[in-house]
Amino acid sequence: MTTTQTETETPTDTATEAATGIARRQPGAAWPLESAVFSAAMLAERLPWVAAPARALGLTPLTPDGVRRGVLAHLRRTRSGRPVRLSTPFGTFLVPLAEADAEGLLTAAAEAGALGPATGLTPGGHRHPLSPHAPLAPAATAPPSDLGPCLAPELARVVAERRADGTVAPDDWRRAALRLARRVVVGAEAVEDSLLSAVLRAADDAVGDRTHPTRDAALRRRLLPYLTDPDPEALAGRLRTTGIPAEEALPAVAHALALISEAVAKAAWQALALHSVRPADPPAQCVATALGLWPPLPASVHPVRAAFTWQGLEVAADCEILHAPGHVRERHGGAGPTPYPSPAALCPAPGGCAAAGFAVRVAREVVRGLVALAEPALVSPELDVDRLPDVLDAATVRLSLLPRDPGAGRAGAVPGATRLSTELPQPAVGRTPASYGALARATADRLEAHADRLAACAADSGWNAEEAGEGFRLVLLGHADRCARAADDLRLASRRLLG
The missing domain is CATH 1.20.20 (F1FO ATP Synthase)
Structure with missing residues (x-):
């Protein structure tokens, strides 16, 4: 292969080209070998043990994630950064190779009314439904100064309910994260309503399925009472004060609750692990690095229902756009990506998502508040401060929280917290x-x-x-x-x- 395949010209409207100065072209296709290597990396994700030797030796480029990233970097160099068609066993995708191109391409498609509902795509090629995007009024998001007092009681509870050896297990953190999300979005009365989070997860998992109407109705029944008489300090209360009826506010509240739950359960937990090995990095930087390196939504697939043109590039109907925010960013050594993570790391909606931006702010405040209460110490897995891994599953992270105030973490500091004094060290x-x-x-x-x-x-x-x-x-x-x-x-x- 001595030449580079480029985009091919198609017959275009001469007047349009003369007016814009841009000739229309069809997206270039990756070579079969490039598509084969990318596909093999996706298939290898289904066999986790394949990557174990490379990860154990620190050979990141040889892991499936490293191979995918390497193929996209190669295409970025050889295709002048333009979107490329990749053929895989899981579909043929149009892949933007830069974050700005991904956002511009999806925004243009949305403005043309050409996009269908997006789905998530795991590194192994499995598709999964996503929380339906709903616009959120900026007036509903709280200023950062209001989030600290709102989160403080729940963060103190996390420290007080540590296990006897001072650790917090991933499952314990996820339960705490869901409580934090319910407190911020729905209000103090919903903190212990674990069924609300379970019903929300079931409804989101059923999007596009025949059972979705039934589960969505169950979610509405569970959530509507909190919106009828909302907590004024919660997002739902601030949204209602803008004059939006409870029924109309429900989709935005449900979407915000889903995104904040994911951001706190995953990105905030990973950011605490980062802060334990990089104590000089501020919490906001740790959250941005976690979202950039290990986005909760690794990739999303956007079906194109009608043909449209973007910057002279003709995108045909029945095409699928693959947006992988974790792969289209260039790395900067051990420092990770830039401190401004893509909104697509949480929600793939074109043009950004206000709920996703608010979720990032909540995750930052959670990390900032918890670091002020306790000193996080990473128990497992081991992280190399100069060479962060391509993959860090939040479910594998175990942290120890060492209270900065010796009395802050003792049982009795928060009502009902008795585990610290009754359990034996593990x-x-x-x-x-x-x-x-x-x-x-x-x-x-x-x-x-x-x-x-x-x-x-x-x-x-x-x-x-x-x-x-x-x-x-x-x-x-x-x-x-x-x-x-x-x-x-x-x-x-x-x-x-x-x-």
């Missing part, structure tokens, strides 16, 4: 040094609390009645002193292990 065999440091820190806190209780018991006046009582008092004080010294030793070890 074994940490085979984990990273940070996990042992987190375990040592949590154990030191418990020993110090036990020393305080022993000292308080010894100070009780009941021991004053007789000589035996004074003897027991000395024994208690001796135990308290040994617990306090052991706590100091453990803190020294934890500082050494945590660096």
